[in-house]
Amino acid sequence: MNIKNLRKDVIGIDTEVTLLDGSRRRYVFLDNAASTPAFRSVLRSVEDLLQWYSGVHRGTGFKSQISTELYDRAHAVVAKFVNADMDSNIVIFVKNSTEAINKLANRLDLNQEDIVITTLMEHHSNDLPWRKYCRVIHIDVDDNGFLRLEDLKQVLKTQKGKVKLVAVSGASNITGICNPIHDIAKWTHDAGAKIFVDAAQLAPHRPIDILSNNDPSHIDFLAFSAHKMYAPFGTGVLVGPREIFEKGIPDVVGGGVVDKDEAGSPNVVGAVALAKSISLLEEVGMNKIAQHETKLLEYIYERMKKIPGVIHYGPTTNLERKVGVISFNIKGMHNALVASIMSAEGGIGLRNGCFCAHPYVKRLLNISKEEDKIQTDRMIRGDRSDIPGLVRASFGCYNNEDDIDIFIEVLERIANRKYKGTYIQNPKTGSFMEKNHIFQIPSCFNFLKLKYERDDSNLSEAS
Ligand SMILES: Cc1ncc(COP(=O)(O)O)c(C=O)c1O
Numbered sequence: 001m002n003i004k005n006l007r008k009d010v011i012g013i014d015t016e017v018t019l020l021d022g023s024r025r026r027y028v029f030l031d032n033a034a035s036t037p038a039f040r041s042v043l044r045s046v047e048d049l050l051q052w053y054s055g056v057h058r059g060t061g062f063k064s065q066i067s068t069e070l071y072d073r074a075h076a077v078v079a080k081f082v083n084a085d086m087d088s089n090i091v092i093f094v095k096n097s098t099e100a101i102n103k104l105a106n107r108l109d110l111n112q113e114d115i116v117i118t119t120l121m122e123h124h125s126n127d128l129p130w131r132k133y134c135r136v137i138h139i140d141v142d143d144n145g146f147l148r149l150e151d152l153k154q155v156l157k158t159q160k161g162k163v164k165l166v167a168v169s170g171a172s173n174i175t176g177i178c179n180p181i182h183d184i185a186k187w188t189h190d191a192g193a194k195i196f197v198d199a200a201q202l203a204p205h206r207p208i209d210i211l212s213n214n215d216p217s218h219i220d221f222l223a224f225s226a227h228k229m230y231a232p233f234g235t236g237v238l239v240g241p242r243e244i245f246e247k248g249i250p251d252v253v254g255g256g257v258v259d260k261d262e263a264g265s266p267n268v269v270g271a272v273a274l275a276k277s278i279s280l281l282e283e284v285g286m287n288k289i290a291q292h293e294t295k296l297l298e299y300i301y302e303r304m305k306k307i308p309g310v311i312h313y314g315p316t317t318n319l320e321r322k323v324g325v326i327s328f329n330i331k332g333m334h335n336a337l338v339a340s341i342m343s344a345e346g347g348i349g350l351r352n353g354c355f356c357a358h359p360y361v362k363r364l365l366n367i368s369k370e371e372d373k374i375q376t377d378r379m380i381r382g383d384r385s386d387i388p389g390l391v392r393a394s395f396g397c398y399n400n401e402d403d404i405d406i407f408i409e410v411l412e413r414i415a416n417r418k419y420k421g422t423y424i425q426n427p428k429t430g431s432f433m434e435k436n437h438i439f440q441i442p443s444c445f446n447f448l449k450l451k452y453e454r455d456d457s458n459l460s461e462a463s
Pocket of ligand 1 (some may be wrong): 034096097098169197
């Protein structure tokens with residue numbers, strides 16, 4: 001398996017969409033930081049599993065025993081992927097990274113005197129769960145979006161004894177910046193605390209080695225999501241020391257399973273799908289994937305920098321320091337408008353807004369406290385037309401230069417105001433829709449007849 005073959009293995013890689021002018025074009029997906037498409041080989045493994053699928057643990061039948069064995073082995077595949085020693089560490093399958101972090105926050109026995117250090121660059125999922133249980137200190141970033149490591153060291157020193165955990169992202173979902181997690185681990189351990197790495201954006205792009213437990217740079221806890229790793233079948237992962245999860249009361253209790261932190265019937269399909277995806281990524285090589293994505297970043301930035309009016313956020317040089325995530329704006333244009341034109345007139349899937357990391361986005365945009373208050377008040381009144389944000393393009397390992405060429409061509413048109421449609425903003429959501437661009441739901445989904453209200457929807461029913 002190599003990267004070219006991986007691309008062929010992506011379900012929907014040739015899906016065509018109808019653009020505003022009626023032409024058909026291959027859909028270019030550049031929103032992989034949200035969720036990636038699935039690999040066909042993963043789907044095939046799911047189908048293979050379903051031939052043998054049965055409830056796991058306790059079942060005495062043939063299929064149950066096979067399903068149980070496969071489910072248990074999926075834990076081992078994940079452990080190997082991050083180099084976790086299974087004797088001292090446990091792999092817990094959860095729904096996604098958010099659930100993993102909530103579980104960890106619940107299981108750490110934190111109280112209001114304890115401190116968790118997190119950072120301004122975190123996704124809300126690695127911020128809000130900690131605030132429920134203890135005092136949280138946020139480490140600031142510099143103007144380029146990099147974590148202020150000296151500030152972190154300083155807080156670890158001054159708060160030594162009170163800090164229980166440093167919770168930091170492996171890579172940012174906005175700038176793609178990779179944090180030096182092993183250095184941070186060492187400083188954290190020196191201060192007598194433990195480290196959690198939110199690897200939701202790191203695991204799909206870089207090799208991860210949590211190192212052995214007695215290594216000072218060891219990562220104690222780690223989480224990631226399968227839907228960002230080409231296996232969108234509803235599973236996520238929490239890895240951590242076995243002893244932590246063996247004591248205390250789990251956050252969810254119920255039907256007996258072997259592992260008390262996986263209460264109820266587990267998602268065997270999701271676990272096996274993730275294991276298959278991991279095996280494919282490993283076959284290609286995570287280092288090769290990282291190099292490929294760095295080349296794509298070099299290619300896209302070289303071309304984007306030539307387009308007048310494009311404002312970049314985060315580093316645009318020395319690109320090995322970041323995963324394939326690019327955030328930008330076009331001067332004088334609303335981020336939601338740019339993303340909407342990209343879709344309607346380019347068939348390009350992007351994302352815009354604050355990406356569940358509002359403090360980081362506001363910091364990158366240099367929004368003052370006064371401005372922030374005005375915007376927040378307006379938002380509370382139900383007007384989101386002016387909320388700040390960015391446009392984001394994010395790569396998967398399968399994206400290539402052709403995808404980037406299409407992206408650049410449409411971006412140039414937009415920057416030169418050569419787009420054609422009439423875009424109307426919904427002030428309640430802030431999003432823009434082209435007046436006449438109607439999406440058709442494919443007729444294969446005709447069984448989904450029930451409608452729900454969505455006031456900015458441009459969807460029509462399949463005929
Ligand atoms: C850095 C980071 N952490 C956590 C999450 C939450 O992941 P999930 O939605 O799979 O729970 C995301 C999602 O985009 C993310 O980018």
